[in-house]
Structures are given as structure tokens and as C-alpha cells.
Amino acid sequence: MAGSAEEDLIQRVLDLLGCLDRAAFLRRVAAWHESLGFGAMATRPEKVSRWKRGVRPDRCTETAMAAMLGVPTDQVRALGWPHWLRVALDADQVLLTAPWTPAGALTALDHLGRPDTMDRRAALFTGGALAATTLANWAAASPATAVLTSGRPRVTDRSAALIDARLTALRQLDDEIGSAETYALARAELSSITTVLRTRSYSEPVARQLFATAAEASRICGWCAFDSGDTAVAERHYMAAARAAASAQDPIVTANLFAFWAMARYSDHDTSGALDYADEALRNARRTGSPRMIAMIHARTARAHAKSGDLRASRRAEAAAFTAYDNAGRPEDEPACVYWVSRAELHSWAANNASDLHDPRRALTHYAAVAAPRDETYDGDAYPRSRALRLSREADVHLSLRDVEVAVHTADQAVRAMGGVTSARGTTVLTDLRTKLRAHQHLPEVREFLDRTV
Structure with missing residues (x-):
């Protein structure tokens, strides 16, 4: 619904500031407006109502609001109204404002390790403008270097390789049991890698390999969240993964990450x-x-x-x-x-x-x-989720061509293929297909399928 994003964000900012009503919020913005040399600002309550309906504040008012909330000007320009308001909210700020350095990457990864700080109500402010900003920051990021601190255990090449091997197993486990269960395991793996990066010593090559595994673990988390229907969480994992990949300077990890992020975007x-x-x-x-x-x-x-x-x-x-x-x-x-x-x-x-x-x-x-x-x-049996999605979509195509009998037969194969694999995408596609089939429930085979797949 038009204006819903603006209304939600503005209300959350009011809550953050402890403003009980719109007038109190406007008085604070007006004070910043004047302090920046823009003169007096009208504080009529209907101004906030217009913002909530999607009307963008004028440039001076927006600048004053950003200064009040501590949001950098470049973020205001890159994200646009109302998305930059999210930078002021603790749940999102770290992922955008941390420096593109190994230390900044660790800060972002630590943030993801605290699920209570992750705001699941809104998608991470993505789009063409932010994509361009992210890619520019990624290209200019600082690569990882050695951390040789006395008294810390040393991470060997073999240890880093073993961590990478665990990610290979996670990717294949996702094929077998689905995204919901794999997400929890990937989160635990990501937390473990982050702890190693924070508490151990390592050479520069090992540092880059560890950041590469952190990026891939976060990418796996993002994919699992996306496949489970939680795009907001997926976007956050992809942002943290981009920071870790920038520190790793690894083309394989980077290519894979941005390919999956592209899927979330389209x-x-x-x-x-x-x-x-x-x-x-x-x-x-x-x-x-x-x-x-x-x-x-x-x-x-x-x-x-x-x-x-x-x-x-x-x-x-x-x-x-x-x-x-x-x-x-x-x-x-x-x-x-x-x-x-x-x-x-x-x-x-x-x-x-x-x-x-x-x-x-x-x-x-x-x-x-x-x-x-x-x-x-x-071997479709090795990838039951992909096979189920494909068969569901194929059934939909047959239905669009009014070949109802083949559509039902193919849909039945999709249900059997999914088995016990968890995937919100697969469930959604099948649900949409069932909805379309109800128009043909006068046919016995359709009624039987609908009854069997309740």
C-alpha cells in the first residue's frame, strides 16, 4: 500500500527518539533546521501526515532531520527517502556505516551473531542506488592482513581448509533437508568463524581464507533465509558477506555472493x-x-x-x-x-x-x-527442492494451456518430490497452483488432488 513504508519508518523513528506525538518530533527537527542556518520551520502536525503518505520533505528539512538522527549525507543521497531513516535505527546502522575494512567486516559479522538486534520488519534498504554504493565501497575496501598477536593460538592452513570443508557439507545438506534446518547450522558456523577471526593469530593468506569462509557462511545463511521466505534477513547476511568478501579479495566467493544477491533483488x-x-x-x-x-x-x-x-x-x-x-x-x-x-x-x-x-x-x-x-x-533425486519447484512451475504452464489432466499429474509429482525438504518458495508455488486448480474442481482428478494435498 502506498505510504506504508514511510508510515512505519517514521513511527519507528518517533519511538526511537521517545517522541510521544508528531508535534514534539517536529519541534526537534525545527531546532536543528534553525541551527543549520535554514531559518524557522513550520511545525504543523499535518506535515508529518504528508511524509507518512509518501511526500518527501524539502531538502533543508531532510538535511536537518538527518543531522538530528546522525545519518551521514552520503547515506541520505544513496538511499533516498524514506529508506535512509533506517540508518538511524540500531538494527540496521552497523551494516551500512561500518568501515569497509577487516575490522568493519568483523563488526558486521558480530552484529549478525546477535539475532535480537536484527530487525525482521523491513527489508534492508536495497535498490539501484545502494547497489552502486555497495559496489563502489567493495572495490575500495581494505584487504585482510596478518594478525600476529602473542599469546593467541595460531590458525594453520589446515585448520582454515577444514573450516572450508564444513561449508561444502552445509551446501549439500541444504539440498537434502532444506533451508529452514540448514539456516541454524550455518548461523552456528558463521559465529564460530567470526570467533576464530577475533581471537586467533594467523598469517595474511590464512586471514584471507578465513574471511572468505566467513563470507561464504554468511552467503549460505542469506540463501537459506531467502528460500525460507525471509528476504529481510537474507539481505542483511548478503551485506555482511560482501564486507567479508571484500576483506578476502577472493573472486570465487565474491562472484558466488553477488550472483545470489542478484537473485534476491530480481x-x-x-x-x-x-x-x-x-x-x-x-x-x-x-x-x-x-x-x-x-x-x-x-x-x-x-x-x-x-x-x-x-x-x-x-x-x-x-x-x-x-x-x-x-x-x-x-x-x-x-x-x-x-x-x-x-x-x-x-x-x-x-x-x-x-x-x-x-x-x-x-x-x-x-x-x-x-x-x-x-x-x-x-539426478533430480539429489535436488528434491529444485525438482519440486520445476515440476510445480511446469504444472502451472500446462494449466495455462488448459491441459488440466497433465497439470494435475505434474503437480502430484511435485508434491512427492518435495518430501520432507523445507522450502517456503516451494510451498508458495504449490499453494498458488492449488488456488488456480480450484477453478477446475468440477473435474474428479482435480478434486482428488485438492483433497489429498490440503
């Missing part, structure tokens, strides 16, 4: 931010030389364009994804984080693009290719 209808992150992901992926990673990022770009209705750009990025994948070798010869990328997965994404671009016949062509991919054997 899923939230922010094509500009998604494409900015995908571009940065691709620049880093090319440094890795990994065809699977490059293909995956081209596919993310294609999804962003499809979401915005740009057929030509989506098809171009889609073709680039398949071309890159033609050079892929064995999964074990590429970065561990892209083990799941396959030609079948690319076809599944291409089918989603076709659906978003209102071309159901083309979508079915790609779904058929998933079942018989070229040059590889696709």
Missing part, C-alpha cells in the same frame, strides 16, 4: 540492483575461469531481464549461459560452490524465463530438455 522486482550485482559477479567469475560459474551468472542475468519483460536481453544472456556451459568440465574440477550447476538447471531457468515472457510452448520445450539433458545425467 525476485523483489529490483532489476537495476540485480543487474549491477550480476555484472560484478561476472567480472569476478571470469577471473576464476570456471565455465559453470560463468554460465550460472549469465543465467541469473537472463532471469533478471525476463522478470522485467525484456525478451531480447533475456534471450541473449540465456544463449551466453548455454555457450559458457559447453566448456564445462567435471564438477570436481571447478569451484566447490557451483557443484549444483548443470545443463538441466539452465534449461529449468530458461523455462522460467519463457513463462515470465508469456511463451508457454517454449517453456515446455525447456522442461522437456531437463528430462533428457545433453552430455550428462541429471
Whole structure:
């Protein structure tokens, strides 16, 4: 609803300041307005009402408000109204204002370790402007250096490698049991890595490897939160991961992070931010030389364009994804984080693009290719969540073509594929499909499916 974000944020700022009414808040802003040399400011209560409805304050009033709340001018410009108000709220401030240094990265990671400070009510102020600011800060960030403090235990190369191996297991565990359970395990892993960074000594190469594992652990947390339907928490983990990745200066971790962040952005209808992150992901992926990673990022770009209705750009990025994948070798010869990328997965994404671009016949062509991919054997049982999502979306395509019997059969396969894997995305897609099927509940097979899947 228009104005709801403004109303919520302004009320939270009033609560933060202890202002019992709008008049008290306006008197405080007016005092800052005058102290900055802007002269007297009107304090009629309807001014706050207009702000809550989405009317932006004039430049002088906004500057006075930012000064009162201690929000830097560059954050006001980058985030825009009303999003910069969140910087004044303790839950979000650290993630935006901490310096882009190893110490700043640790501050952000520590913040995520305190769940009571994480504000789940609002999405982290993202969008094209913040994406550009984040990427500029990332490029100028300070890399990690050695920490050689006497009396502290030393972290060896082997210890850092063992930590990294645990993240490999977490990624695969997410495939098996789903995001809700894996999130708790990833949070614990992230907390452990942060503690090691704060309390141990290590060489510069080990420092960078530890920050890389911290970034990937936070990225896994972000993905799990996103798949569980909690985009606000996902965004916070991605922001902290970006800071850790900047300290690590690791192109694999960076490319993977920004690729997943791009997915969160286009899923939230922010094509500009998604494409900015995908571009940065691709620049880093090319440094890795990994065809699977490059293909995956081209596919993310294609999804962003499809979401915005740009057929030509989506098809171009889609073709680039398949071309890159033609050079892929064995999964074990590429970065561990892209083990799941396959030609079948690319076809599944291409089918989603076709659906978003209102071309159901083309979508079915790609779904058929998933079942018989070229040059590889696709084990759908190893990825039950992906298989369930694909089958649910395929059922939706059949339904759009009025092939109700096939739609029900495919939907039934999706339900069986999901099994005990937790995924809010999978549940949402199936729920939407059930809603559409109710229009056909006069058919026996539809009634039976609806009754069986209550």
C-alpha cells in the first residue's frame, strides 16, 4: 500500500527518539533546521501526515532531520527517502556505516551473531542506488592482513581448509533437508568463524581464507533465509558477506555472493540492483575461469531481464549461459560452490524465463530438455527442492494451456518430490497452483488432488 513504508519508518523513528506525538518530533527537527542556518520551520502536525503518505520533505528539512538522527549525507543521497531513516535505527546502522575494512567486516559479522538486534520488519534498504554504493565501497575496501598477536593460538592452513570443508557439507545438506534446518547450522558456523577471526593469530593468506569462509557462511545463511521466505534477513547476511568478501579479495566467493544477491533483488522486482550485482559477479567469475560459474551468472542475468519483460536481453544472456556451459568440465574440477550447476538447471531457468515472457510452448520445450539433458545425467533425486519447484512451475504452464489432466499429474509429482525438504518458495508455488486448480474442481482428478494435498 502506498505510504506504508514511510508510515512505519517514521513511527519507528518517533519511538526511537521517545517522541510521544508528531508535534514534539517536529519541534526537534525545527531546532536543528534553525541551527543549520535554514531559518524557522513550520511545525504543523499535518506535515508529518504528508511524509507518512509518501511526500518527501524539502531538502533543508531532510538535511536537518538527518543531522538530528546522525545519518551521514552520503547515506541520505544513496538511499533516498524514506529508506535512509533506517540508518538511524540500531538494527540496521552497523551494516551500512561500518568501515569497509577487516575490522568493519568483523563488526558486521558480530552484529549478525546477535539475532535480537536484527530487525525482521523491513527489508534492508536495497535498490539501484545502494547497489552502486555497495559496489563502489567493495572495490575500495581494505584487504585482510596478518594478525600476529602473542599469546593467541595460531590458525594453520589446515585448520582454515577444514573450516572450508564444513561449508561444502552445509551446501549439500541444504539440498537434502532444506533451508529452514540448514539456516541454524550455518548461523552456528558463521559465529564460530567470526570467533576464530577475533581471537586467533594467523598469517595474511590464512586471514584471507578465513574471511572468505566467513563470507561464504554468511552467503549460505542469506540463501537459506531467502528460500525460507525471509528476504529481510537474507539481505542483511548478503551485506555482511560482501564486507567479508571484500576483506578476502577472493573472486570465487565474491562472484558466488553477488550472483545470489542478484537473485534476491530480481525476485523483489529490483532489476537495476540485480543487474549491477550480476555484472560484478561476472567480472569476478571470469577471473576464476570456471565455465559453470560463468554460465550460472549469465543465467541469473537472463532471469533478471525476463522478470522485467525484456525478451531480447533475456534471450541473449540465456544463449551466453548455454555457450559458457559447453566448456564445462567435471564438477570436481571447478569451484566447490557451483557443484549444483548443470545443463538441466539452465534449461529449468530458461523455462522460467519463457513463462515470465508469456511463451508457454517454449517453456515446455525447456522442461522437456531437463528430462533428457545433453552430455550428462541429471539426478533430480539429489535436488528434491529444485525438482519440486520445476515440476510445480511446469504444472502451472500446462494449466495455462488448459491441459488440466497433465497439470494435475505434474503437480502430484511435485508434491512427492518435495518430501520432507523445507522450502517456503516451494510451498508458495504449490499453494498458488492449488488456488488456480480450484477453478477446475468440477473435474474428479482435480478434486482428488485438492483433497489429498490440503
